Amino acid sequence: MTSTRGESLRAALTDMLRHQQGNHGWAVLHEGLAGVAAADGPTALDALLAEVWLKRPYITDAHAITLLGIAVQHHTLHDGGPSEVFDAKTPLPVRVRLLAGLLAERRAELTRLMAEHSNSYTGARRFLVPQLVIGAFAQARGIERVRLMDLGTSIGLLPRQLNVEPVFDRFAPDLHWHPAAPPFRRIPLEYVCGVDRPPLPTLEWVRACHGPSDYYERRFGEVLWSLDQAKTAGRYDVPLRPLDLLDVRALADALTSARINVATCTFVLYQYAEDVRRRVIDTVLGALDRPGLLLVMDPSHGLARMGCSVHAYVDGSTEALHVADVSDAHCMGDVTVRPGMGVLAG
Structure with missing residues (x-):
C-alpha cells in the first residue's frame, strides 16, 4: 500500500488502533488490517480499496475502514467466514494470513457490500x-x-x-x-x-x-x-x-x-x-x-x-x-x- 491515498488510510488505521474503546470489538480486526496493509507489494486489500474508491470517491478513510470491518463481519455471520479474524486469542500472524486470504477470495462480495452500504450503526441512546x-x-x-x-x-x-x-x-x-x-x-x-x-x-x-x-x-x-x-x-x-x-x-x-x-x-x-x-x-x-x-x-x-x-x-x-x-x-x-x-x- 504505497499510493498517497493508501498511505493516508494506513495512517488513519494506525490512529484508530489507539481508540480508547478498542476492546469493544473492532480493534482486533483493525490490527489484522494493519498487518495486511504493511505487506510489501500489491495485495487484495489494495485492489479492493481501489475499486471502492472508484465507486465512492468521496468516502473518508475512517468510513472506509469501518465499512470494511462491517463487510467482513457480515460475511462471517452469514456465510461462515473465518471468525478467528475477530478473536484476540488467535495469534496476530494467523489473523493476518486468514484476513488476507478472505480479502482475496471474497473481494468481489466485500467490494459490493462496501459500495452499496454505509455504516448504519444505530445507537439506541443517540436520540x-x-x-x-x-x-x-x-x-x-x-x-x-x-x-x-x-x-x-x-x-x-x-x-x-x-x-x-x-x-x-x-x-x-x-x-x-x-x-x-x-x-x-x-x-x-x-x-x-x-x-x-x-x-x-x-x-x-x-x-x-x-x-x-x-x-x-x-x-x-x-x-x-x-x-x-x-x-x-x-x-x-x-x-x-x-x-x-x-x-x-x-x-x-x-x-x-x-x-x-x-x-x-x-x-x-x-x-x-x-x-x-x-x-x-x-x-x-x-x-x-x-x-x-x-x-x-x-x-x-x-x-x-x-x-x-x-x-x-x-x-x-x-x-x-x-x-x-x-x-x-x-x-x-x-x-x-x-x-x-x-x-x-x-
Missing part, C-alpha cells in the same frame, strides 16, 4: 440529545408544529424514539449534562420521516455494524428493546424512503415537498469529504421551512477517539452553533453544554 435540544428550540421559538426528517436514518430508530418517554426514562440517567440538562419536553411533532441511501438498511445489516463483543451485544439489545417500545407507543409506523443525500436535488425536493422545518443528521456527514459535507448542509439549509433547524451530531475525531460534537444551523444561517460535546459517542457519560445551546433555547 436523547435531539429530544432535549429540539424540544428546547421549539419551546423558545413558539413552534407549534414540527415536521422532522431524519437524514441517514438507518432503520429509522431515532425518529421512532422521539417523545417515547419510557425509552427516554431508561437511558437518560446514564447521560450527565454539565452544567444542567434542558428539561424533557414533548416535541410538537406533526410529521416525522426518515431517509437513507438505497438500499435501505435492514436489521440484519445493523447487527453487522455492531462490533463483535459483549459490549456491542448489549447495545444491539437496546436497539431491539427500543423498537418494541416504539411499537407499543404507536410510533413504529414512521415512513422511511430511499434517498441518497449526495443527490442534492432529490434531497431538496424531499425537504420542500414535505415542508420539513427540522432535520437531524446523526453520524452521517463524517462519512464524506469536507466539500461534500458542505454541499449537503447548504442544500438542507436552503430547503428547510422557517423557523428551521438542522441538528448535526458527528464524531469529534473521525472515529479515532471517543466522543461526538453537536452543532446546529438555524433559519438558513451557514454559521454552525456549537451546542454540546458528548464524552462517549454512544451517548453515555457526560454532555458539556456549549454557548450554542443558549442561542437555541433563548
Whole structure:
C-alpha cells in the first residue's frame, strides 16, 4: 500500500488502533488490517480499496475502514467466514494470513457490500440529545408544529424514539449534562420521516455494524428493546424512503415537498469529504421551512477517539452553533453544554 491515498488510510488505521474503546470489538480486526496493509507489494486489500474508491470517491478513510470491518463481519455471520479474524486469542500472524486470504477470495462480495452500504450503526441512546435540544428550540421559538426528517436514518430508530418517554426514562440517567440538562419536553411533532441511501438498511445489516463483543451485544439489545417500545407507543409506523443525500436535488425536493422545518443528521456527514459535507448542509439549509433547524451530531475525531460534537444551523444561517460535546459517542457519560445551546433555547 504505497499510493498517497493508501498511505493516508494506513495512517488513519494506525490512529484508530489507539481508540480508547478498542476492546469493544473492532480493534482486533483493525490490527489484522494493519498487518495486511504493511505487506510489501500489491495485495487484495489494495485492489479492493481501489475499486471502492472508484465507486465512492468521496468516502473518508475512517468510513472506509469501518465499512470494511462491517463487510467482513457480515460475511462471517452469514456465510461462515473465518471468525478467528475477530478473536484476540488467535495469534496476530494467523489473523493476518486468514484476513488476507478472505480479502482475496471474497473481494468481489466485500467490494459490493462496501459500495452499496454505509455504516448504519444505530445507537439506541443517540436520540436523547435531539429530544432535549429540539424540544428546547421549539419551546423558545413558539413552534407549534414540527415536521422532522431524519437524514441517514438507518432503520429509522431515532425518529421512532422521539417523545417515547419510557425509552427516554431508561437511558437518560446514564447521560450527565454539565452544567444542567434542558428539561424533557414533548416535541410538537406533526410529521416525522426518515431517509437513507438505497438500499435501505435492514436489521440484519445493523447487527453487522455492531462490533463483535459483549459490549456491542448489549447495545444491539437496546436497539431491539427500543423498537418494541416504539411499537407499543404507536410510533413504529414512521415512513422511511430511499434517498441518497449526495443527490442534492432529490434531497431538496424531499425537504420542500414535505415542508420539513427540522432535520437531524446523526453520524452521517463524517462519512464524506469536507466539500461534500458542505454541499449537503447548504442544500438542507436552503430547503428547510422557517423557523428551521438542522441538528448535526458527528464524531469529534473521525472515529479515532471517543466522543461526538453537536452543532446546529438555524433559519438558513451557514454559521454552525456549537451546542454540546458528548464524552462517549454512544451517548453515555457526560454532555458539556456549549454557548450554542443558549442561542437555541433563548
